[in-house]
Amino acid sequence: MSLLDLSRWQFAVTVMFHMTFPAITVGLSILLSVVYGMYWRTRNPVLLQVFRFWRRIFAVGFAIGVVAGAVVTFEMGMNWGQYGARTGAIIGPIIGMEVVTAFFVEAGFIGVLLYGDGRVKERTMFIATVMVSVGTLLSSTWIIAANSWMQTPAGYDLVDGYFEPVDWWRIIFNPSFIWRWPHMVVAVLISASFFVAGISAWYLRRGRALEFARRSLSVALGIAAVLMPLQLFLGDSVSGAVLGTQLSKLEAIEGNWEGGNTGFVLFAIPDQQAEANIAQLDIPCLGSFIAKDLTCQTGVPGLSMTDAADRPDMAATFWGFRSMFLAAVLMFALAFTATVLRFRDRLWTAYRFHRVLLWTTPAGILAILGGWVTAEAGRQPWVVFGLLRTDDAVSHLAPGAVLFSVAGFIVLYVVMLAAYVAYIVHCVRVGPERDDPRLLVDPVHAADHEVAR
């Protein structure tokens, strides 16, 4: 394995680990704002219970997201020093805007959101909660702007291999940003919805905390029902933009080597060296239908049309896209079923449906990770599409040092992920009963404080 491979693996591991947490917490922070706002107006104690329970899950996820995000920022200089130096004049200021308009806002108000309940006025609590969700949304905006610029660079000047900004408006609102930004925001809302729905379904199956569980499930599936159809449209628009700007990525997504296949490749094991698929399963004509030609005439392009030196790895791009796409189809079906059940007044008693929901708790998160694999692996071998190659972007570090850091990150992240999952399971088992404001005594903490003294 070369230095480049090690550096790429490290980045893939650290950035995917990081992304898992915003995929939960951005949506949860918006849910928290809505629920606290409703509580503030109605004084319904169940809403405060909903707020407090999901805040527990949010708190630790947010912290991990913050520290794992710091890792990615530093890697831009540590592992990708050439990238850092060559694109810094453009990407640096965008991330700088993220830090001052998002990170500091979140950091300033997160303390009040997490620990201010009962210590500050309700209005302050509400403002703090809203500010945190505004921060998380702004953060996504700047990150998507920076990443989209790497996909479809615009408004720059290239001087001796160093990018210089010419038009900031075109840099930020670059061609792919327009579609990728709503696509990402809707994605994090959906992933949080399925996360909340899965855990709420568990309580319904157990017959526990029913009032809390119904309220949470209702909000989550309502959001999913509205956003899933929208997301299918947005995702299709993103693909349309990729076709126009990053043809090699689209070729890899489609899974064909030769152009002209009118079918949709459902399953493939690509062999990059042989420029052929070892195994392949097609749905006839679907490729043409997706290209909005119902006569089954329009073929999709194949990866052989791109120079061998400029091809992305088909397996990673193809399967990244398939995981996102299949998870999205599944979630669409679930959101549709939930809506039907709701109109028939059977949503609270459909226990088999609850079991399916429990199993699809991470579906949205996996779809987001698959989407990022598609976007990043499909951009290869470029780091700035068409202009800066990934192997020209890497720092010339001692391979041993990178091996040490890759191994360290993997071990640390496995432990942290296990701890977070264990924490969620613990919170769910203990349950939202302790968060009910109608209970005056908190049995868990009261017992704990007796021990401490």
Added chain:
Amino acid sequence: MMPTLWFCVVLLCFLMYLVLDGYDLGLGIATLLERRPDRRRDMVEVVAVAWDGNETWLILLGVSLWAGFPAAFGTLLPHVYLPLVVMLFGLIVRGVSVEMASQRPESSGWVSAFGWASLVTAGAQGFALGALGSPVETTSRAPTWFAVVCAVLLALVHIAAGYAHAVRKFTGELQASAAARGRTSLIAGAVLFVAVVSTMQATAAPLDLATPARAAAFTGLLLFTVAGVVTAVVAFGTASRSVVAEKVPSVALAVSVVAGVLALLAAHYPTVGAGFDLASAAGPHNTMTFLLVGVGLNIPLVLGYNLFAHHAFRGKAERHGHLPTGHPSPEGRRVNEHEATH
């Protein structure tokens, strides 16, 4: 002109980070020296409400260096790769364990993890700063011991800052022991600082005091450092006397840290570590304008958020007010009544 102005922003981030995360790293290390579990948890709670805001200065430091001086960012960071990796490991464990410890008070393992991670983070940062004092292409092992001494120095300064903060946050026995330990670590840190400055001539980043202006700036700033240290050492002893007195050690310490950094900078400027020269590493004009307007104008707001966060949790850390479950406590509400107006 613009690169210099932007360098001031980078410097501000560095100083803010050093002072703010200094106390919470220090409090983290201090938990290792505390045996009683309830006290250790009280210390974690004090960090839990503030660490995120403090650590964001580190991210802004990294990003403002990247945006304004891309070439320096891409050269300096690989140069100190291993210490930075270790620092990131420390920061990850720290961030996770502080939230875990405050969400699940029944498990003491996270508190220990938090303490050790704080120590590792502080040490790695000190080591990285020391290593930046050596040129990029180096084969000699000489800078290594210098970096180790810097690591110990930074940890000691942070511990002293942590105890100075503890003096403000706690009362009674815990306050008294924090004051005593704070004083000891500060004196040890001061001795090590003298050692570091006097051996700097032998490293690749010697002090340049050739012109009278430089020498004057260096000496003047160093006097502030000395005054700050002396004040803090004395104030640790009298901290329990009044509400004002208990704030003196942390303020004096912050002044001496800031003055110490500026003194060292005055003796090196415009070369800042590993031969990185401000003017030649600066980004293009268009970037600088965007940064100064877009990011620079946000800096006062950012300071405002920081102030808000510290203000909301000002005063003594009382066990019951800090429960994450947050049941309305009448005392807590009374103490912080007027903050809703902010």
